[in-house]
Amino acid sequence: MVVISDIIVQGVQMLLVLLLAPLLTGFVRKIKARLVRRQGASVFQPYRDLLRLLRKEVVLAENTSWLFRVTPYVTFAAIWVAAALVPTFATGLLFNWTADLIAIVALLGSARFFLALAGMDVGTSFGGIGSSREVMIAALAEPAMLLVFFCIALVAGSTQLSTVANFMASSYVGLRVSLGMAVIALIMVALAENARIPVDNPTTHLELTMVHEAMVLEYSGRHLAMIEFGAFLKLLLYISLIACVFLPWKIALFGTGPLAYAAGAGAYVVKLAAAGFFLALFETATAKMRVFRIPQFLGAALMLGLLGTLLLFVSKSF
Amino acid sequence: MSSLVLQMSCVAGLLGIAVLAIVLSRAKTSTTIIYCATTAVSLVALFGSIRFLVGEAPNASGLVLPVGLPWLGAHFRLDALASFFLVVVNLGGASASLYGLGYGHHDPAPHRVLPFFPAFLAGMNLVVLADDAFSYLLCWEFMSLASWALVMAHHREPDNAKASYVYLVMASFGTLALLLAFGLLAGPTGDYGFAAIRAARHTPYVAALVLILMLLGAGSKAGLVPLHVWLPLAHPAAPSHVSALMSGVMTKVAIYGFIRVTFDLLGQPIWPASVVVLFLGGTTAVMGILYALMEKDLKRLLAYSTIENIGVIFAGLGLALAFQANGQKLAAALAFTAALFHVLNHSFFKSLLFFGAGAVLTATGERDMDKLGGLIHRMPFTSFVVLVGCVAISALPPFNGFVSEWLMFQAVLQSPELPQWALKIMVPAVGALLALAAALAAACFVKAFGVTFLGRPRSTAAEAAHEVDRYSLSAMFILAALCLLAGVLPGLVIDALAPITIDILGGRMPIQADEPWLSIAPIAESRSSYNGLLVMIFITVSASLSVFVIHRFASHALRRGPAWGCGFSDPTPAAQYSAESFAQPIRRVFGTLVFRARDHVDMPAPGDVRPARLRIELHDLVWEGVYLPIVGAVGFSSDRLNRLQFLTIRRYLSLVFATLVTLLLVLAIWS
Numbered sequence: 001m002v003v004i005s006d007i008i009v010q011g012v013q014m015l016l017v018l019l020l021a022p023l024l025t026g027f028v029r030k031i032k033a034r035l036v037r038r039q040g041a042s043v044f045q046p047y048r049d050l051l052r053l054l055r056k057e058v059v060l061a062e063n064t065s066w067l068f069r070v071t072p073y074v075t076f077a078a079i080w081v082a083a084a085l086v087p088t089f090a091t092g093l094l095f096n097w098t099a100d101l102i103a104i105v106a107l108l109g110s111a112r113f114f115l116a117l118a119g120m121d122v123g124t125s126f127g128g129i130g131s132s133r134e135v136m137i138a139a140l141a142e143p144a145m146l147l148v149f150f151c152i153a154l155v156a157g158s159t160q161l162s163t164v165a166n167f168m169a170s171s172y173v174g175l176r177v178s179l180g181m182a183v184i185a186l187i188m189v190a191l192a193e194n195a196r197i198p199v200d201n202p203t204t205h206l207e208l209t210m211v212h213e214a215m216v217l218e219y220s221g222r223h224l225a226m227i228e229f230g231a232f233l234k235l236l237l238y239i240s241l242i243a244c245v246f247l248p249w250k251i252a253l254f255g256t257g258p259l260a261y262a263a264g265a266g267a268y269v270v271k272l273a274a275a276g277f278f279l280a281l282f283e284t285a286t287a288k289m290r291v292f293r294i295p296q297f298l299g300a301a302l303m304l305g306l307l308g309t310l311l312l313f314v315s316k317s318f
Numbered sequence: 319m320s321s322l323v324l325q326m327s328c329v330a331g332l333l334g335i336a337v338l339a340i341v342l343s344r345a346k347t348s349t350t351i352i353y354c355a356t357t358a359v360s361l362v363a364l365f366g367s368i369r370f371l372v373g374e375a376p377n378a379s380g381l382v383l384p385v386g387l388p389w390l391g392a393h394f395r396l397d398a399l400a401s402f403f404l405v406v407v408n409l410g411g412a413s414a415s416l417y418g419l420g421y422g423h424h425d426p427a428p429h430r431v432l433p434f435f436p437a438f439l440a441g442m443n444l445v446v447l448a449d450d451a452f453s454y455l456l457c458w459e460f461m462s463l464a465s466w467a468l469v470m471a472h473h474r475e476p477d478n479a480k481a482s483y484v485y486l487v488m489a490s491f492g493t494l495a496l497l498l499a500f501g502l503l504a505g506p507t508g509d510y511g512f513a514a515i516r517a518a519r520h521t522p523y524v525a526a527l528v529l530i531l532m533l534l535g536a537g538s539k540a541g542l543v544p545l546h547v548w549l550p551l552a553h554p555a556a557p558s559h560v561s562a563l564m565s566g567v568m569t570k571v572a573i574y575g576f577i578r579v580t581f582d583l584l585g586q587p588i589w590p591a592s593v594v595v596l597f598l599g600g601t602t603a604v605m606g607i608l609y610a611l612m613e614k615d616l617k618r619l620l621a622y623s624t625i626e627n628i629g630v631i632f633a634g635l636g637l638a639l640a641f642q643a644n645g646q647k648l649a650a651a652l653a654f655t656a657a658l659f660h661v662l663n664h665s666f667f668k669s670l671l672f673f674g675a676g677a678v679l680t681a682t683g684e685r686d687m688d689k690l691g692g693l694i695h696r697m698p699f700t701s702f703v704v705l706v707g708c709v710a711i712s713a714l715p716p717f718n719g720f721v722s723e724w725l726m727f728q729a730v731l732q733s734p735e736l737p738q739w740a741l742k743i744m745v746p747a748v749g750a751l752l753a754l755a756a757a758l759a760a761a762c763f764v765k766a767f768g769v770t771f772l773g774r775p776r777s778t779a780a781e782a783a784h785e786v787d788r789y790s791l792s793a794m795f796i797l798a799a800l801c802l803l804a805g806v807l808p809g810l811v812i813d814a815l816a817p818i819t820i821d822i823l824g825g826r827m828p829i830q831a832d833e834p835w836l837s838i839a840p841i842a843e844s845r846s847s848y849n850g851l852l853v854m855i856f857i858t859v860s861a862s863l864s865v866f867v868i869h870r871f872a873s874h875a876l877r878r879g880p881a882w883g884c885g886f887s888d889p890t891p892a893a894q895y896s897a898e899s900f901a902q903p904i905r906r907v908f909g910t911l912v913f914r915a916r917d918h919v920d921m922p923a924p925g926d927v928r929p930a931r932l933r934i935e936l937h938d939l940v941w942e943g944v945y946l947p948i949v950g951a952v953g954f955s956s957d958r959l960n961r962l963q964f965l966t967i968r969r970y971l972s973l974v975f976a977t978l979v980t981l982l983l984v985l986a987i988w989s
Contacts, residue, residue: 054868057875061882063774065694067705073868077861081853097837097847098856102727103715107853110714113760120768120895123692124881128895131768135761136903142760143753146727150749153731159846218881222872226864295907302750309746313734 009261010095014084016265017240021232022046024239024276031280046232050225058221063123071118072219072226075111079230082107083237087165087244089264090252096162101149104161104241105142108193111230112138119215129208130215133291137199137211140298141192144185147305151182152245154312161244169248181308183246188301190238192294194231197283199294202231211291239275240268247271321370322379322396325404325447328363332356332440339432349425352432353418356439360412363443367404370396372814380449380513387452393511395449398817399582402658403446403574406665410567411439413793414559417673420789421559424680430471431557438464438563442571451500451510458496458575462489462539465568468560469552481551488538488548495535496575499528503583515583525584529591532579533598539572541625542632543602544940549625550609554617554685558676561617565624566669570661573631580639581654581822589643593740595636600751603629605940607758608912611765611904612936614687614897616675619766620668623711626755627664630726631657633748637729638823640741647825649732652840655815655827656725662811663718663804667710670797674704677790678770681783687766687897692775696783699791701771706798708767710805712760716854718804721838723756724848725812728840758904765900774891806850809838898934905934913937 026043033040060068082104085096099107112134119131149159155178156164167173192199195212204210210217216227244251250267252260289297335355342348378397386392396404418435425431441461448454466489469482502524503515520528538545553564580587606625613619634657641650675685677700684690694701710717730749736742775781785791804811809830816826830838837849880887902917909915913936920931965973 054872057873057877059877059879062878062880063692065772067694067772073861073865074857076864077857080860080864081856084856095852095856097839097843098849098852099715100846100848102724103720103848103853106713106715106720106724109712109757109760110709113709113712113714113764116764117768117772120764120900121694121772122881123772123774123891123894124883125893125895126882126884128773128900131764132895132900133903135764136907139754139757139761139904140907142757143750146753147746147750150727150731150746153846154734158844159728159731160844163844221875222868225872226868291903292906306746306750309749310743313742313746314739 009090010084013088013090014080016088017083017233017236018080020269020272021229021236022050024236024272025232027273028235028276028280028283031277032284035280035284046228050229053220053225053228054222056221058223061122061124061218064121064218067114068118068121068218069223071114072223072230074114076226076230076233078107078111078114079233079237082111083233083240085161086237086240087162087251088240089268090256090261091162091165091169091244096160100159101153101161101164102146102159105145105149108234108237109138109142111234115215115227118219119217122218124218126210126214126217130211130213130217133211134215137192137294137298140295140302141189144298144302144305145189145193147302147309148182148186148189151178151305151308151312154309155179161241165244165248165251166253168245169251169253178308178311179246181304181311183242185301185304185308186242186246188297188304190242192298192301194235194238196279198286198289199297201288209288236272239272243268243271243275320379321366321401322381322394322447324366325363325396325443326381326394328359328366328408329440329443329447331359332436332443335359335436336433336440339429339436342432343429348432349422349428350419352436353415353422356436357412357415357419359436360408360415360439364405364408364412367401367408371398371401371405371817386450386456387510390450390452390510392453393449393513394444394447394453395512396447398821399574399577400446402815402818403570403661404443406570406662407439407442407446407567410563410665410669411442413669413673413797414563416796417562417676417790417793418559420787420791420793421557421673421676421680423787425471425557427471430473431468431560434464434467434471435560438468438560441465442563442567445571446574449512451504451512451515454512454575455493455497455500459493461568461571462493465552465556465560465564468564469556471557471560472555475555477551478555481548481555485548485552488545492535492538492545495531495538499531499535499579502528502531503579512578512583516585520584522588525588526591528584529580529594532576533594536572536576536579537598537632540569540576540628540632541602541606542598542628543605543625544944546602546606546625547941547945550613550618550621553621553624554615558617558672558679561621561676562669562672565621565672566665569624569628570665573628573635573661576632577635577822580635581642587639587643589640589738589741592636592640592643593744595632595639596741596744596748597636599629599631599633599636600748601629602626603633603755604751604758605629605912607755607762608904608908609938611758611762611901612909612913612915616678616685616687616690616766616770617672618685619687619762620671620675623759623762624664624668626759627660627668627711630723630752630755631660631664633752634660634726634729636748637726637733637745640733640736640745641729642823644736644738646732646735647823648827648841649729650823651816651819651825651827652725652732653729654819654823655812656722656729658815658818659718659725659804659808659811660722663710663722663801666797666800666804667707667719670707670794670801671704671711673790673794673797674700674707677786677794678783680786680790682777682779684777684779687769689777690770690775690780691773691891691894692771692780693783694771697771697785699785700794701767703791703794703798704771705767706801708763710801712763713756714760716802716805716850716857718801718808721805721808721848721850723752725840726752728846731846732841761904765897769895769897769900773894776891776894776896802854806854807836808848808850809833809836812838909936912939914939
């Protein structure tokens with residue numbers, strides 16, 4: 001019985017992230033449009049975009065190899081597996097012991113590794129420019145994220161995400177300087193990893209200013225649909241991650257009844273909406289940075305993460 | 319037959335093959351015969367050492383041969399630690415020999431390679447087996463000289479002579495440091511047997527000095543920054559299967575020496591030692607990979623990436639020293655296991671990648687990545703296995719590189735309980751450096767694979783490339799499979815390493831075979847666990863599921879068309895991103911500080927028809943700041959001393975007299 005409910009909880013979470021991810025992106029776009037007093041497309045537009053892309057034919061660049069055609073599925077799978085490991089409305093996922101926070105970073109790293117290779121596969125300068133900038137951003141964002149997770153793991157005494165969420169939700173953690181630094185650093189990393197303003201502009205149409213978009217410039221049809229879907233999922237993943245670690249309000253603990261699960265799911269949707277709103281607000285209020293200002297931005301995240309971890313190492317009370 | 323006797327007979331066999339190679343010398347079939355024989359002998363030695371390591375409670379056994387110093391003899395001993403490194407050596411040897419069966423036929427001068435190849439393998443085996451200082455140093459020198467001869471195999475190529483000269487100088491320097499270290503360890507009684515050294519008590523000063531000398535001696539062979547300068551010169555200069563052995567295996571033999579002395583012979587470590595090792599390890603990891611990112615020669619890039627991995631291993635050993643000095647056996651075992659696991663992993667994927675580079679070299683005759691490209695179309699199998707190697711070395715799941723990196727991070731997270739303040743600050747900083755190195759490694763191998771195998775060919779040689787022979791491919795496929803196996807079944811490897819940690823540290827990690835579903839948990843499942851097999855299954859299942867759904871419901875239409883060029887489709891492949899331009903963002907972020915990198919743009923005025931030029935200025939600060947001054951000082955003093963050759967007999971006599979008086983004075987004051 002317990003196993004069955006475990007499987008249901010795990011399966012529902014995996015499907016839930018798939019279903020909610022496009023909605024979240026649509027919601028962010030809608031809010032952004034409303035903030036600049038435009039009507040904006042419906043919040044369901046990303047679903048329609050995905051369906052439209054699925055129906056279109058694929059135009060492959062002449063030089064591309066099998067790697068280019070495999071990459072959309074590999075990246076999507078890696079991001080989905082990572083997203084399935086992050087508790088959304090309930091902790092105690094069935095397979096939470098499969099991989100921990102460090103493995104989630106590495107899974108996202110695999111997705112990016114293949115996307116960057118696909119950018120190089122085309123044999124044009126646009127793919128190259130996108131890949132080379134993306135790996136530069138990743139080279140700073142990934143260690144920053146790992147340090148944030150070190151910090152969290154030291155506070156919670158575990159790198160296991162469900163254990164961390166349980167710890168943060170159940171016991172009195174209190175206000176900690178380290179965790180404050182960690183949350184700021186993680187938000188900065190999340191902005192960079194999801195190619196959001198101020199690091200990258202997801203809606204740009206000028207190739208030379210693109211980073212992520214330049215890398216996937218040659219993708220079309222069903223391949224592009226998978227990559228877009230992966231990007232939606234990744235945004236959802238980061239928000240769920242921040243929510244479950246730093247804002248575990250109402251998250252259903254392991255083994256509580258269906259009522260708690262329902263409350264957790266409701267709270268989760270509210271958290272997503274709030275995060276989406278603040279993301280849209282922030283993106284409307286700031287301008288994109290020059291490419292070579294990004295290292296300073298991410299360097300600050302790295303230093304915050306390191307400082308937070310260092311504080312935990314040298315003292316127990318921060 | 320005892321395992322040690324088996325290993326020694328394998329060594330004798332290898333030496334015999336070396337002699338046979340001299341005899342056969344220029345015979346047509348010599349390449350096939352020699353590599354077949356080394357493959358067979360290495361395989362026997364490999365299975366012997368695996369059987370010893372994972373068999374029933376490995377008992378150390380010793381052997382004394384009546385050679386060497388008359389009052390000492392030559393001691394050899396096989397214990398758990400030695401058998402693990404024998405596995406690394408002989409696995410590398412067997413795969414390199416198998417690869418050589420195909421690759422060796424392209425060698426322009428096989429008679430310069432064949433005799434030294436088995437001798438090199440024998441030398442590495444002997445270093446690991448040696449059990450007294452004298453035979454250790456002798457075998458170490460034998461290994462160095464054999465590898466030096468292999469570096470000199472293509473002696474007419476430009477730069478190879480310089481590479482082997484630098485190697486020879488650095489190897490001699492390293493041996494000198496080792497000689498002094500063993501001299502100190504043996505103490506005034508001069509007992510050179512390892513058993514006697516282990517039993518003796520060493521004062522902290524001696525221990526500190528020995529540690530520094532070992533870092534110089536073993537560190538220069540392994541490639542610790544700033545002693546690494548010979549490595550990117552010498553490793554690529556050798557034939558590719560030898561490069562793989564030097565990078566993947568010989569550096570590990572140096573690490574074996576370091577472990578044997580600092581963990582085993584010196585006894586209980588002191589914590590300041592770990593600060594030095596951690597610092598060197600972290601710096602080496604980041605510096606090595608930054609050098610690799612700046613490189614556009616494929617084999618040199620791989621050699622620099624070896625330096626990075628050595629840094630990671632030393633960081634793990636530093637953590638183990640820190641925990642061991644504070645008596646935290648479990649954490650020490652975790653860090654030590656992580657380091658040894660990385661030793662094994664690195665020998666897998668670095669050999670694989672060097673084989674891949676050799677295949678590219680055979681197919682195109684090019685090592686310069688800016689003249690390659692598009693090889694994935696012409697060398698599908700090679701590019702697939704090299705891709706596996708690149709993913710593994712970039713520490714991405716579900717491959718093996720990730721597991722050792724993950725264990726390393728788990729060890730870092732064990733360290734807030736360390737009492738010393740220096741370590742409290744040092745360990746998270748090293749953790750950050752390791753994280754940075756891992757991320758940069760991924761960037762580096764996107765570059766290496768992307769520029770070499772993807773895109774459009776940048777030269778006619780790359781256009782005319784063809785797939786390599788079956789032997790080379792099978793060697794690479796075996797290593798790629800091992801990368802995956804060690805990644806999805808890490809528990810087996812960790813359990814196999816347990817006898818070593820019990821032997822050396824007196825503690826072990828929890829038995830991983832007891833964990834459900836083949837997952838690994840370094841301390842306890844509630845703290846951290848990882849299951850490579852399930853991660854692989856999940857990725858495969860979700861990827862297949864999405865492929866199935868897409869192909870069931872989405873459009874199947876597919877058309878090929880020209881790539882989008884923003885209205886200006888570039889006709890020449892030279893307009894693609896090259897190795898140098900790919901690294902440009904990272905060069906700007908890190909290189910301005912580390913390499914004093916500057917871009918000089920020469921843009922002609924409008925109307926001028928001269929082409930615009932971009933020149934990149936990079937400084938190797940280690941070479942310019944440390945080595946060039948030393949070279950200058952040596953040159954200067956030898957010029958001065960040169961004058962002493964042209965003195966009159968009267969002056970020589972007065973010189974001798976003055977020396978005598980000075981020495982007597984010194985003696986008088988001393989006593």
